[in-house]
Amino acid sequence: MSALLNVQGLKSGYGVVEVLRGVDLHVMPGETVALLGSNGAGKTTLNLTLSGLVPTRAGRVMFDGQDITGLHYQKVVTQGLIQVPEGRKVFPNLSVQENLALGAFTRGRERREQNLEKVYETFPRLKERVSQLAGTLSGGEQQMLAIGRGLMAEPRLLILDEPSLGLSPLLVEELFGLISQLRGGGLAVLLVEQNVGQSLDIADRAYVMENGHIRFTGTPSELLASDTLRQAYLGM
DSSP states (O other): OOOSEEEEEEEEEETTEEEEEEEEEEEOTTOEEEEEOOTTSSHHHHHHHHTTSSOEEEEEEEETTEEOTTOOHHHHHHHTEEEEOTTOOOOTTSBHHHHHHHHTSSSSGGGHHHHHHHHHHHOHHHHTTTTSBGGGSOHHHHHHHHHHHHHTTOOSEEEEESTTTTOOHHHHHHHHHHHHHHHHTTOEEEEEESOHHHHHHHOSEEEEEETTEEEEEEOHHHHHHOHHHIIIIIOO
């Protein structure tokens, strides 16, 4: 089976600052992959580069066998590579349903109503708040809304950037259970997180990033079996 996402020697950055220094990683169809690392490691820059929001300086991004390196972000979305950004970034003055409908603006428009029902089945709490303004939701509900909006675009690969950031331990537990459900539905997920323990609990494979490089790749059990890796990169 070929990789759904295949990243080779990817370099990017901002101005004169190079953040990614030759990143290689891949995600298989239906696989959940955890990308771990501390603040400043380059994780969000990688997400933005994959999504076409930060220019690629070198390397290649292949998605389902097609070269999407440097593709405009709208065209990246049409391919089915969908990102749920760090910080949720819902539209606070729009209702829950309006936020979700915007998720289908570029992709999935023809099946918007069916996908809305699927999102409400996955996140029943959102269905209870259909007309509520997104800015009045709790942090956990806003994160559900952000993920639901991503699902409206019928992703083939869903990138989740720090979804547990700022949530209470109880909500984090609930969130990771929902992400595990997505995995069970056959959706490929790239989970970018600092929450090491729970990310490894639901991931098939993991990468550890440091200073714009991938320092480790393997299964969660292989990562946790290495005292050096755990202490040096994960603080465990």
